[in-house]
Each structure stands twice: as structure tokens, then as C-alpha cells.
Amino acid sequence: MIRAQNVTKYFGGFPALKNISFEVAKGEIIGFLGQNGAGKTTLMRVLTTYLPASAGKVYIAGMDVSRRSLEIRRRVGYLPENPPLYGNMTIREYLKFAARLKDIPHRQQRPHVERVLKDCDLWEARDKVIATLSKGYKQRVGIAQAILHEPELLILDEPTSGLDPAQILQVRRLIKSLEYRRTVILSTHILSEIEQMAQRVLIIKSGEILADSSIENLLKGPGGTSEDGRRVCLRVQGVRLDLEPAIGGIPGIKLARWASENNTHGIDLEMTHPSGDFNELAEKVARAGGRILEIKESKVSLEEVFLQISGNKDLSHSSRA
Ligand SMILES: Nc1ncnc2c1ncn2[C@@H]1O[C@H](COP(=O)(O)OP(=O)(O)O)[C@@H](O)[C@H]1O
Ligand SMILES: [Mg+2]
Structure with a gap:
């Protein structure tokens, strides 16, 4: 057209x-x-x-x-x-x-x-x-x-x-x-x-x-490289030194961002392959002595993508009209 x-x-x-x-x-x-x-x-x-x-x-x-x-x-x-x-x-x-x-x-x-x-x-x-x-x-x-x-x-x-x-x-x-x-x-x-x-x-x-x-x-996320990429938000209690290698070792994890306070951790995971459930993740966390407080799939917001693409922080405010 x-x-x-x-x-x-x-x-x-x-x-x-x-x-x-x-x-x-x-x-x-x-x-x-x-x-x-x-x-x-x-x-x-x-x-x-x-x-x-x-x-x-x-x-x-x-x-x-x-x-x-x-x-x-x-x-x-x-x-x-x-x-x-x-x-x-x-x-x-x-x-x-x-x-x-x-x-x-x-x-x-x-x-x-x-x-x-x-x-x-x-x-x-x-x-x-x-x-x-x-x-x-x-x-x-x-x-x-x-x-x-x-x-x-x-x-x-x-x-x-x-x-x-x-x-x-x-x-x-x-x-x-x-x-x-x-x-x-x-x-x-x-x-x-x-x-x-x-x-x-x-x-x-x-x-x-x-x-x-x-x-x-x-x-689907910045770069849009993975067809089935997804994001998982995890809140876990445990020892970070034990948890980090356990979670990092799960196949398909592209990126993990940690926000830790004492023994409680909020972890944003980007995964490149779809897995219908969180069993593997839950199992690895448990084996590393961790306790899952919350686990959920999250969507990348258009705002986040836009900020990454345009590299302009001011925009996030003016755009939420
Ligand atoms: N008739 C015009 N004469 C001179 N500059 C113009 C004219 N129209 C638009 N511009 C300039 O071109 C740029 C793009 O404007 P515009 O297309 O109106 O942007 P937007 O619609 O995305 O707000 C701006 O810097 C604006 O000042
Ligand atoms: Mg205009």
C-alpha cells in the first residue's frame, strides 16, 4: 500500500x-x-x-x-x-x-x-x-x-x-x-x-x-533475537552464593538481574526457550537451599523497550500521559 x-x-x-x-x-x-x-x-x-x-x-x-x-x-x-x-x-x-x-x-x-x-x-x-x-x-x-x-x-x-x-x-x-x-x-x-x-x-x-x-x-524484548523469549520474575530466600550458580546453570537463561537484600532476592530472568512450567527452576532453587516466595512470568513493557531503543530517559515521563 x-x-x-x-x-x-x-x-x-x-x-x-x-x-x-x-x-x-x-x-x-x-x-x-x-x-x-x-x-x-x-x-x-x-x-x-x-x-x-x-x-x-x-x-x-x-x-x-x-x-x-x-x-x-x-x-x-x-x-x-x-x-x-x-x-x-x-x-x-x-x-x-x-x-x-x-x-x-x-x-x-x-x-x-x-x-x-x-x-x-x-x-x-x-x-x-x-x-x-x-x-x-x-x-x-x-x-x-x-x-x-x-x-x-x-x-x-x-x-x-x-x-x-x-x-x-x-x-x-x-x-x-x-x-x-x-x-x-x-x-x-x-x-x-x-x-x-x-x-x-x-x-x-x-x-x-x-x-x-x-x-x-x-x-519479546530488546534485540528481539529469541522467538520464544520470556521473562520470569522470581523472589527467593536463601544464600546468594549457593543460589547464583544453581540458577545460572539452568539451560536457556540468557540474563539474570539480581536485587538482593540480606537473604531475600528479587531476580529478573530472561530465558531464551519456553518451558511450560517452572519445575526445573523450582527444583534447582530448592536443591541450593532456597525457598521460593514468588514466581511469575512477566512481560517486557513497551516503555522499557522504547527506553532501551531510544536511549532517552526523559521520554518515560512525558509518555505516560
Ligand atoms: N514548516 C516547517 N518549517 C520549519 N521547520 C519545521 C516545519 N515543520 C516542522 N519543522 C521542524 O521539523 C521537526 C519535526 O517536526 P514535526 O514533523 O512536526 O514533528 P512531530 O510531528 O513528530 O512532533 C521539528 O524540529 C520541527 O520544528
Ligand atoms: Mg506532530
Whole structure:
């Protein structure tokens, strides 16, 4: 659906995108994740033909965006960072206006507008003036506008930013309901959002792609080397000098991090092979004179992975919005 090859974008002498390449298959839901200023909006504007790249190529449905912008705009729905809504129009007037702009044939305008009013849960509010609407409603109007012409590709720039928690849930639910048969790209600086909404993530920092991975693989841990890698959290009482070699000797243990206080130890284990139960571990611990207080499997959080990849500690705070 999308093929971006070595896309670079300069603003004056400043490179906002540096040699970015990726592909998106039809039907994928992909998230662009990165801090403010990372280049997410710039990349989306290039993909939607609103901004020419300084170098590189982008093809959407096989068409070169620099040559066939009109055809591409017909097939792409775009929710910009600040949707251009007209405050003095009602929702319905605005959507009719948008339908004309998008060259939807006159007779189909009304059914299309009615469809998106219903799909975006705007039916009751259809005759309200846009200026009086809450941010959550406005965002839904922006999304309604983006899907009006039934695009195959939907590009949503920070669709939940600035919304309160209830509105965020509503907008997320709406986007989820739109996925069917569509390719969706959304951007966010919120990690949990990616986990909830996307199947794949492009982590962008300073105009570069730091990681391009399925969410599933990303959560398998940094490096993502082991297919079946898993993490186990263990709390044990015993003598560390006896326990350490016993646990370290278990095949498949890649890494063990110890946090010990007197004779109580919290141990984070990364294992490269799956074992259905913890029998071997429990047995070795017992033989070394240890007593297991707690044992459980734990997931690598997206936050941890992101921090490791981006090497930026500040982000963990700003991202837990
Ligand atoms: N029109 C522009 N002129 C000059 N610099 C810009 C312009 N648009 C974006 N930038 C710069 O490019 C970088 C990436 O911005 P942007 O794509 O908006 O990031 P994001 O959407 O990830 O927050 C930022 O440093 C920003 O200041
Ligand atoms: Mg942006």
C-alpha cells in the first residue's frame, strides 16, 4: 500500500526526515511513535502529498506521490494535526462542504454525510455549530471528514492528543471500528496507545527510524533475537552464593538481574526457550537451599523497550500521559 524509499525532508538547512524507508502492507494498522519534534507530522504530510520530500520517493498504491497527488488524495483520508474546521458551520454543513471539496458526486453527498455522522457518533449533534463543540467532538468531526470518501488508507495525526480520558476512549473505539478493510497509520507520543491500537510500530527520533517492528516482537524484548523469549520474575530466600550458580546453570537463561537484600532476592530472568512450567527452576532453587516466595512470568513493557531503543530517559515521563 505504501512504499517509502530514502525519504529526506529539509526545512532550510534543517533535516526533519533523514533517509527514511519503510513499507506498509494493505490492511496494516501502524503507529508512528516519537516525541514532539521527531518528524511524525512531517512524514505524514509527505505521505499525503501536502509536502514535497527533498529527496527520495513515496509510492501509494503504486502511484508516485510527487506526480499523482490528486489521485492519491482521493484514496487517502487524512486527519491533520490541526483539522481545518470552520467554526461557524454546523457539523452537517461542514461535512457537506467537505464532500464537495472531495468531488463526491452530488447525489452521493447526502448518503455519505449521513453515513459518517452515524459512524462517528455525531448524528445527534449534526446541527450544532462547530465552534460550540468540545475538543472530543471536533476530533470526531475531523475523523468524519477523513473517512467521508471511503479512503483505503487513513492517516491520523495524533488523533487523541488534547482529549480528556473519556474522549480518548471514544476516539480510540471509533478508530478501531474503522479499521475494517482499511490501512491505518496513526501517530502518537503515547506508548500505551500504540500497544492498544496498532499491530506494528515505527519508532521515530530526530527524523530517523529507530525501530520498525510488530508490537508482538517488540514486547519479546530488546534485540528481539529469541522467538520464544520470556521473562520470569522470581523472589527467593536463601544464600546468594549457593543460589547464583544453581540458577545460572539452568539451560536457556540468557540474563539474570539480581536485587538482593540480606537473604531475600528479587531476580529478573530472561530465558531464551519456553518451558511450560517452572519445575526445573523450582527444583534447582530448592536443591541450593532456597525457598521460593514468588514466581511469575512477566512481560517486557513497551516503555522499557522504547527506553532501551531510544536511549532517552526523559521520554518515560512525558509518555505516560
Ligand atoms: N514548516 C516547517 N518549517 C520549519 N521547520 C519545521 C516545519 N515543520 C516542522 N519543522 C521542524 O521539523 C521537526 C519535526 O517536526 P514535526 O514533523 O512536526 O514533528 P512531530 O510531528 O513528530 O512532533 C521539528 O524540529 C520541527 O520544528
Ligand atoms: Mg506532530
